[in-house]
Amino acid sequence: MAKEDRGFASMDRNKQREIASKGGKAAHLKRTAHEWTSEEARAAGRKGGMASHRSKAAPQPATADVVPMPPARTTVPVASRY
Secondary structure, three states: HHHHOOOOOOOOOHHHHHHHHHHHHHHHHHHOOOOOOHHHHHHHEEEEHHHHHHHHHHOOOOOOOEEEEEEOOOOOOOHOOO
């Protein structure tokens, strides 16, 4: 058996869904599945949104290692070179 032929990710999508569905149903039957309350869902969404937009909200501090770029060189018109 080749290495790429193993594992859940290499399976057919329908087979993956079938297996995942069985796992979810079994967890609910055992009463071990987590069911979100609206308050938990709201808190999780807020936390995820803050994490994904963290770099946009607060600018990154400048470090001492950053050296500003020199100004762009201007070209001399061809007629004045001679």
